[in-house]
Amino acid sequence: MNRRTFICAGAAVSLCALPYLQARAYAQSIAPITKPDWLVELIKLNDQQLTSIQGTRVTEPGAFFGALKDGDGTPNPQSTSDFVRRSGCAISCPESSFYQSEALLKEIDQALGYLLKAQHEDGTLDLPATNFHSAPDTGFIVKRLVPTYTLLERSKTSGQEAVLATFKTFLLRAGEALTVGGIHTPNHRWVISAALTKLNERWPNPRYVSRIEQWLSEHIDMDSDGQYNERSTLIYSPLTNRLLITIAKGLNKPILLDYVRRNLSMTRYYVHPNGEMVTEASGRQDKALVGMMDGYYFPYRYLALRDNDGEMAAMCRLIEKTAMPKVVYQLDYLLEDPTLWKELPASKPLPTNYVKTYPHSGLVRIRRDQWDSTILSANPVWFTFHKGDAVLQGMRVASSFFGKGQFQTEKIEQRGDSWVLTQSLDGPYYQPYPTDRIPVDGDWEKMPRINRAQSEVQKLQTNVTLRESQGGMQVQVQITGTDGVPVALELIFRPGGTFTGVSSHPSRANAYLLANSGTYTVKTDKISFGPGQVAHKNVQLRGSLPAMDAPSVYITGFTPFEHTIRLS
Structure with a gap:
């Protein structure tokens, strides 16, 4: 495999152009008031899934009280934080059967209580399957839970003040870990940076920004093909796109969006006619797995609207046609930013007849309709x-x-x-x-x-x-x-x-x-x-x-x- 060429980000980090509350008010002022039908359908689907996973809650007193179990029956921070995230989406939406539910708020509070107990003194959490005292796995959780905090705050659910106080304590303790914690893989840098970006939006802290600057100074690991180092088209490439958008928005660094555009442009040629992804060249655990493009929905939608880009809009519509139910996992992204509710621009034709060579990724793609x-x-x-x-x-x-x-x-x-x-x-x-x-x-x-x-x-x-x-x-x-x-x-x-x-x-x-x-x-x-x-x-x-x-x-x-x- 040829050596990868790393491209320099080439721009200084700056703080948000608008304070958090001003930026939120501005976004809401230019966004539709009524949620579109596709978003309401995702809210309903989230309700169904939330009802299902409630059955995995630990309700017996003990060390794991309030936690949720994974498929193997192990209580863990990841399943628990995902429950909190899904619950925050539901409790904040009038279209949800859980809207302003005090019963669900109590379950959120119990889940947060478990997360506080699971949190080490240094602020980190474990991924019981493999990583312990892990800043990156803490970052994965914090990145999604800060927007959840905002959604819960917006819900105005009776009794939420005490729950928000617990929530804030957990998040700020995690922030301390993220300002000093190390990584394993390339995408972990952007996981931690995106989590710190979200924390900085809510509770500005120069230490957060300084740590983000430190990671960004290593530059974005993108080769001339438009692919990230891990070549993980099903998991970590779409994740990295979402993270870079978060950092770009939160720190007013639009240059980071150029990397997202390049990857999304390349990804158009990594799609099978039925909407599945090409995964055989991945360097991670998704190698040769069968999967759809749902992980790319938020990045494509964000840039389709920002750039008025018809091809990116067409990719959104392809995902809506082939994998929309799976987009429910990005519901918090879509609820947090109402500007994403706007109608997409008109679609432009996507490439369906091509021969494309990607030397850094070591593959050739041929498609004929x-x-x-x-x-x-x-x-x-x-x-x-x-x-x-x-x-x-x-x-x-x-x-x-x-x-x-x-x-x-x-x-x-x-x-x-x-x-x-x-x-x-x-x-x-x-x-x-x-x-x-x-x-x-x-x-x-x-x-x-x-x-x-x-x-x-x-x-x-x-x-x-x-x-x-x-x-x-x-x-x-x-x-x-x-x-x-x-x-x-x-x-x-x-x-x-x-x-x-x-x-x-x-x-x-x-x-x-x-x-x-x-x-x-x-x-x-x-x-x-x-x-x-x-x-x-x-x-x-x-x-x-x-x-x-x-x-x-x-x-x-x-x-x-x-x-x-x-x-x-």
Whole structure:
């Protein structure tokens, strides 16, 4: 993978141009008074989800009283703070069945009481799954709860004063941790900075701003592709966009929005025709996960309105069409800023026919209306093909070459209308150890291979050439060098469809052999693929990655191996 180029933010940090109350009054003065239908629908959905998660509250007296449990039954600050956030959205909205609910206010108070108990003396919280005394995980919570504090304050719910006092104590104690706490990952810098920005809007403090300046002086980790360091298109890229918008608004730093614009512009080409995200190049836990674009809704909406941008408006409408219920998780963003309730500008056409290369992220994107394909480097899954709901989620090839024959390429080379992926492997044998260096005790570990002469060195060269063909893609795999090496080319499909033209493997579940041509159909969408060949039935070669939990079709042979398969 090429080294990433880090781009300088290049601007001094300044305090808010308007004091908090003035800025809020200004935003409300230019915003619609009545909530739009789409926002009311999100409020109703939040009510439904809130009712569901109330069942995970800890109501028995004890250390966890007031907390909420996660899916594994563990009480924790994250689930509890999310309950507080959802509750703040509900209790502040006249459209909610929980509006000004004193019963819900009591539950919020109990949840905040747990958060205060869970908070360490230094102001930090734990993420019980992995991080302890964690400033970043505290920042994730504070970033969302400061707006929740504001929503609760706006609700004018009877008895809220004491709850707000507890709330403020928790937030300010956390602020102390955020002014000194450290990080693990690139996005943690912006998590902490955004949390401090929100705190500074409510309770101005030069220490907050100073710490934000410190993190921003490291510059924004964006490469020339428009991607952030973690390349996490499903989780951390949309998160970073939301955080940078928060900092830009709260500290009057519009230059930060340029990074958001660049990422959102790039993201237009990371979308499958059905609205799913391309995730295979991620460097984080969302790698190859299936997910939609809901995390980008607030950034696209904010900049569509700010810039009067028709393409960003079109991306909003695409999310509304494909993933709107999931946008409920951003309800606090949408309630806090009424300017977001305005009607979007008219849509401009989105790109649906393109070839885009992203060298820093190590992928090529090809889309032709209703099908698209991704070519990847530094990844054992080096090719995907989507056609509506029918998805080839990965292609891999392996050979049983000295236990190291799983193919992946370090780079993607374009040659004319083709993309070429390569790998060169050696398989040496080793001569006797130099006599004058043999250890007296004969310990094998004291005789490293680097000191032995090599002989009978075997070679294996793999070239994969991909190009567009009629209505799809053509993939040619050529493996030469040592003869007689077993090869298995693997087509991994997303579960949920039906095959024709393939035969079940005699001993492996979810595995199929392709002798000629086949199809894979999901609902009304179909991928055709072939031709195939079956020279042997060893589809789990020594040294290859284990089969995925998905229906997989295999083409097998021996070196010298040359086979071309077409997908449409």
